[in-house]
Amino acid sequence: MTAIAPLREPDDLFDPRHYEAGAGRAARSLPRWCYTSRAFLEREIDAIFLRHWLFVGREDEVAKPGDYRVCDTSSGPVVMLRGRDEQLRVFGNTCRHRGSALLHGAGNCRAIVCPYHRWTYALDGSLAAAPHMDGVEGFEPADHALIPVRHEIWDGFVFVSFAAGGPDLATHLGGYPAKFASHRLAEMVTVGRDSYEVGCNWKLLLENALEDYHTAAVHGTSIGTQQAYPEEVAGACEILYVPGARAVGVLPKEETAFPHIPGLSEEAAERSYFTLVYPNTQFCFTQDCAWWLTVLPTGPDTCRLDLGYCFPRETVARPDFEANAAKYFARWRLVAEEDLGIVEIQQRGLASVVRRDGPLSWKEGTVASFDRWILDKVLQG
Ligand code: FES
Numbered sequence: 001m002t003a004i005a006p007l008r009e010p011d012d013l014f015d016p017r018h019y020e021a022g023a024g025r026a027a028r029s030l031p032r033w034c035y036t037s038r039a040f041l042e043r044e045i046d047a048i049f050l051r052h053w054l055f056v057g058r059e060d061e062v063a064k065p066g067d068y069r070v071c072d073t074s075s076g077p078v079v080m081l082r083g084r085d086e087q088l089r090v091f092g093n094t095c096r097h098r099g100s101a102l103l104h105g106a107g108n109c110r111a112i113v114c115p116y117h118r119w120t121y122a123l124d125g126s127l128a129a130a131p132h133m134d135g136v137e138g139f140e141p142a143d144h145a146l147i148p149v150r151h152e153i154w155d156g157f158v159f160v161s162f163a164a165g166g167p168d169l170a171t172h173l174g175g176y177p178a179k180f181a182s183h184r185l186a187e188m189v190t191v192g193r194d195s196y197e198v199g200c201n202w203k204l205l206l207e208n209a210l211e212d213y214h215t216a217a218v219h220g221t222s223i224g225t226q227q228a229y230p231e232e233v234a235g236a237c238e239i240l241y242v243p244g245a246r247a248v249g250v251l252p253k254e255e256t257a258f259p260h261i262p263g264l265s266e267e268a269a270e271r272s273y274f275t276l277v278y279p280n281t282q283f284c285f286t287q288d289c290a291w292w293l294t295v296l297p298t299g300p301d302t303c304r305l306d307l308g309y310c311f312p313r314e315t316v317a318r319p320d321f322e323a324n325a326a327k328y329f330a331r332w333r334l335v336a337e338e339d340l341g342i343v344e345i346q347q348r349g350l351a352s353v354v355r356r357d358g359p360l361s362w363k364e365g366t367v368a369s370f371d372r373w374i375l376d377k378v379l380q381g
């Protein structure tokens, strides 16, 4: 038997020749180092996460003046904050004194008091008090307001961007919002969130979200085999739909508990959508609810998966909401745990130094699109 030589991360990691498909070759998975290399991840942070719109949370999660929610990004925490003037603002969650994180989790406050030396900021971000700074040469409170982070909102979904310029959110999303207009997402209420630390590269969870090929093996006893079809929409997104008038927010053995969203388009009434908004959030829309999965890289082979769940306002007001919503939460957690279980196993395999890239099935066209999008950005530097 011929021994297979170890395949190490090359020194010239971003030479496009490492990623070229050979003539007549079908799409292949990315080389293993894309899932294991710190240098590759650092380039992804620079070329992708610092340059594109990132989904951080829902506007309705900070509905009242003083409401705040801290949202982690791959470049540190930001805080969404509702001012006394009802304006939603987003700031870096970092004190202008010596940089402490200011807020934690979610809640309501009258002012933001730094836990370290008690610098205090008003809800509009201005510095209102800074003990023992009087007489410090050149110190002007007006120069030390919280640092705003660029944000834009699509139908209640808040996105931030750390890019100095670049396209607005509407340009990033392209035709995507129009596709889901009849789901009335702006009127939905966020009713829960979950978070998992996962032992895999961030891309594995999103690739997994973009194919139905694994569903028979991984979800055979829960949601079962799924048939998903890709749909082309202009914008930084991928869309797959599963045909059927039955909402997929509950397990097949459960009765669908809630009525359809009123006014769903004819097409939307017959489909559940599993979509990706680049770079890192899967949004799922079915006939009676919506949910999301955001993946944050935390290291080359670790990430965090954040899930959030939304229902129409009138559904949340129903007397049977809590009892029936439990079925949806159970389905979302079970399926997420099945997926993160398999991608952790995949990551262990990718650690093998003899691993070569492998051919993709015709059922993995969207995985190939995702990989190409990532590679394009990374190789442009
Ligand atoms: S770090 Fe915030 S007051 Fe000192």
Ligand SMILES: [Fe+2]
Residues within 6 Å of the ligand: 208, 209, 214, 215, 218, 219, 339
């Ligand atoms: Fe899955």
